[in-house]
Amino acid sequence: xxxxxxxxxxxxxxxxxxxxxxxxxxxxxxxxxxxxxxxxxxxxxxxxxxxxxxxxxxxxxxxxxxxxxxxxxxxxxxxxxxxxxxxxxxxxxxxxxxxxxxxxxxxxxxxxxxxxxxxxxxxxxxxxxxxxxxxxxxxxxxxxxxxxxxxxxxxxxxxxxxxxxxxxxxxxxxxxxxxxxxxxxxxxxxxxxxxxxxxxxxxxxxxxxxxxxxxxxxxxxxxxxxxxxxxxxxxxxxxxxxxxxxxxxxxxxxxxxxxxxxxxxxxxxxxxxxxxxxxxxxxxxxxxxxxxxxxxxxxxxxxxxxxxxxxxxxxxxxxxxxxxxxxxxxxxxxxxxxxxxxxxxxxxxxxxxxxxxxxxxxxxxxxxxxxxxxxxxxxxxxxxxxxxxxxxxxxxxxxxxxxxxxxxxxxxxxxxxxxxxxxxxxxxxxxxxxxxxxxxxxxxxxxxxxxxxxxxxx
Amino acid sequence: xxxxxxxxxxxxxxxxxxxxxxxxxxxxxxxxxxxxxxxxxxxxxxxxxxxxxxxxxxxxxxxxxxxxxxxxxxxxxxxxxxxxxxxxxxxxxxxxxxxxxxxxxxxxxxxxxxxxxxxxxxxxxxxxxxxxxxxxxxxxxxxxxxxxxxxxxxxxxxxxxxxxxx
Numbered sequence: 001x002x003x004x005x006x007x008x009x010x011x012x013x014x015x016x017x018x019x020x021x022x023x024x025x026x027x028x029x030x031x032x033x034x035x036x037x038x039x040x041x042x043x044x045x046x047x048x049x050x051x052x053x054x055x056x057x058x059x060x061x062x063x064x065x066x067x068x069x070x071x072x073x074x075x076x077x078x079x080x081x082x083x084x085x086x087x088x089x090x091x092x093x094x095x096x097x098x099x100x101x102x103x104x105x106x107x108x109x110x111x112x113x114x115x116x117x118x119x120x121x122x123x124x125x126x127x128x129x130x131x132x133x134x135x136x137x138x139x140x141x142x143x144x145x146x147x148x149x150x151x152x153x154x155x156x157x158x159x160x161x162x163x164x165x166x167x168x169x170x171x172x173x174x175x176x177x178x179x180x181x182x183x184x185x186x187x188x189x190x191x192x193x194x195x196x197x198x199x200x201x202x203x204x205x206x207x208x209x210x211x212x213x214x215x216x217x218x219x220x221x222x223x224x225x226x227x228x229x230x231x232x233x234x235x236x237x238x239x240x241x242x243x244x245x246x247x248x249x250x251x252x253x254x255x256x257x258x259x260x261x262x263x264x265x266x267x268x269x270x271x272x273x274x275x276x277x278x279x280x281x282x283x284x285x286x287x288x289x290x291x292x293x294x295x296x297x298x299x300x301x302x303x304x305x306x307x308x309x310x311x312x313x314x315x316x317x318x319x320x321x322x323x324x325x326x327x328x329x330x331x332x333x334x335x336x337x338x339x340x341x342x343x344x345x346x347x348x349x350x351x352x353x354x355x356x357x358x359x360x361x362x363x364x365x366x367x368x369x370x371x372x373x374x375x376x377x378x379x380x381x382x383x384x385x386x387x388x389x390x391x392x393x394x395x396x397x398x399x400x401x402x403x404x405x406x407x408x409x410x411x412x413x414x415x416x417x418x419x420x421x422x423x424x425x426x427x428x429x430x431x432x433x434x435x436x437x438x439x440x441x442x443x444x445x446x447x448x449x450x451x452x453x454x455x456x457x458x
Numbered sequence: 459x460x461x462x463x464x465x466x467x468x469x470x471x472x473x474x475x476x477x478x479x480x481x482x483x484x485x486x487x488x489x490x491x492x493x494x495x496x497x498x499x500x501x502x503x504x505x506x507x508x509x510x511x512x513x514x515x516x517x518x519x520x521x522x523x524x525x526x527x528x529x530x531x532x533x534x535x536x537x538x539x540x541x542x543x544x545x546x547x548x549x550x551x552x553x554x555x556x557x558x559x560x561x562x563x564x565x566x567x568x569x570x571x572x573x574x575x576x577x578x579x580x581x582x583x584x585x586x587x588x589x590x591x592x593x594x595x596x597x598x599x600x601x602x603x604x605x606x607x608x609x610x611x612x613x614x615x616x617x618x619x620x621x622x623x624x
Contacts, residue, residue, distance in 0.1 A: 001621040006589040013482040355603035
């Protein structure tokens with residue numbers, strides 16, 4: 001019994017099996033596969049959401065977590081969940097839309113087309129998904145376009161605009177992609193910073209939709225009005241989508257002190273500024289917290305989501321980015337070299353410091369409890385539902401609660417806004433699909449999105 | 459200028475050819491028998507393949523993802539099939555080798571499964587990754603969160619213990 005003996009126990013997979021599996025993988029239609037993931041996610045959330053909501057209701061009133069109220073809207077009822085978006089709702093959500101009809105739009109009206117086809121040619125929208133054209137026949141378009149624009153005309157526009165240009169925050173692009181797949185729209189996505197996103201929407205007209213992490217400023221509104229004209233300005237839809245965030249925690253009796261985004265960045269980034277020449281970026285060799293913050297000589301250990309999961313992208317875009325922006329040499333790259341800036345801010349090291357885990361009871365009891373020094377990156381719903389077994393939030397500053405998330409005081413979350421050019425019917429329909437998607441039960445919850453609760457939505 | 463976000467740069471056929479024997483043997487070692495190995499291997503690849511577009515520039519990340527899926531699949535399987543573990547092994551005969559050789563392999567694998575049955579979960583995982591998936595200590599360290607030297611030390615201790623009981 002030695003290494004060689006153990007290696008000799010290996011054997012090649014049967015050839016027939018390998019060929020069969022390969023053929024199956026090759027024949028798999030990747031686009032359909034992505035739809036099935038979404039469907040699985042939706043089903044999982046439907047079942048899981050109902051169970052968790054029931055549990056929450058049963059324990060409600062024990063006073064153990066204000067966040068519960070904020071997160072429960074993912075799983076509980078929300079008046080926005082169903083039905084078309086009414087003009088009143090749009091006016092309520094739009095920060096500056098006045099609900100006027102689209103008369104005077106300088107965009108030519110496309111030739112009306114028949115709306116009997118629920119699915120545009122080449123669309124992969126599954127038959128059990130509500131097709132866009134079908135939904136349009138419900139007359140909801142009138143809610144956007146005013147009485148002069150018929151459902152037929154709206155469908156024509158949608159057909160005309162099946163390819164949409166979208167820009168904005170990386171997590172926003174992730175959401176747009178998820179919703180777009182359900183509608184059969186073809187999206188061209190580009191990640192840009194908020195300033196650039198508004199510029200594309202209003203000034204260069206390179207985007208039909210943008211998702212940003214801040215609302216449009218008065219100055220940007222003024223520019224928008226000046227460039228597009230008052231008619232166009234009135235028809236930009238604005239919607240606050242909700243919040244995205246993560247929690248940083250540890251085992252109940254963990255020993256870690258609070259951490260700032262900067263310290264988390266220094267612990268987890270793949271590359272960090274060279275202390276001796278900050279404009280140069282070197283591989284991260286920090287292995288103990290003593291190297292990061294000079295206090296304790298204990299190993300850096302993080303558990304978090306798989307690197308390709310939406311939650312990991314939220315973590316990178318929210319906390320890692322905040323941390324990296326505290327370094328002037330990295331912040332300077334934001335305009336000088338945006339691609340390099342994004343890489344440095346979001347790439348997590350690939351050595352033993354960060355281990356991907358799945359959020360479940362096994363992780364809590366077998367992994368996290370076994371290492372009191374380990375830090376965990378968790379979804380806010382998971383954190384909230386396991387408060388009894390976890391430490392407080394270790395992110396410096398305030399604890400995540402409904403109020404601190406909504407106010408932006410909690411550092412681990414961001415607010416997302418969707419702006420769409422209302423003169424493009426397709427864009428308006430994307431806004432409507434977001435309206436549905438972010439209502440509970442929502443497949444977007446898997447993307448770290450915490451929708452507005454009913455009170456905030458009023 | 460707007461750019462579409464789908465670019466394929468990885469030779470997925472090569473990835474499949476390299477990873478299939480590793481994942482297949484990872485399951486053989488984790489389960490200690492041949493039963494259901496093909497099914498678990500298929501499920502792992504099918505799940506990972508759906509997400510491969512996300513790894514068009516990061517094959518290392520894809521491998522980590524693949525082993526993570528395999529790990530959870532093995533855990534789930536063992537939770538529900540624990541009572542059957544060592545019993546089916548000797549009955550399994552593979553198709554691409556001589557019956558005698560396969561019978562010997564199955565017998566040795568069964569013996570290994572019996573000896574490792576009482577080991578901690580982590581140790582059984584390390585054996586499967588090292589000798590089943592044929593990963594080196596650095597790769598195992600990255601997957602498990604242990605340090606590379608720790609992986610070597612633990613594996614050395616396990617093999618010593620197994621040798622004494624073989």
